[in-house]
């Protein structure tokens with residue numbers, strides 16, 4: 001099953017993924033204890049692709 005993956009080694013913490021696809025709005029991401037985004041819901045949602053394309057460092061992917 002497809003799942004959403006966030007590569008923390010690439011992430012620069014811009015927050016776009018939480019803004020575009022936050023778990024509070026039915027998306028995938030939220031801020032973790034270190035204030036960097038984490039995947040809270042691994043199942044792709046309708047805004048996951050927006051988050052993938054909106055990440056400036058290509059840290060988000062959907063793995064099959």
Ligand code: SF4
Pocket residue numbers: 006010011012013014015016017018037054055056057058059060
């Ligand atoms: S959009 Fe990309 S760089 Fe920005 S916080 Fe999310 S994963 Fe990190």
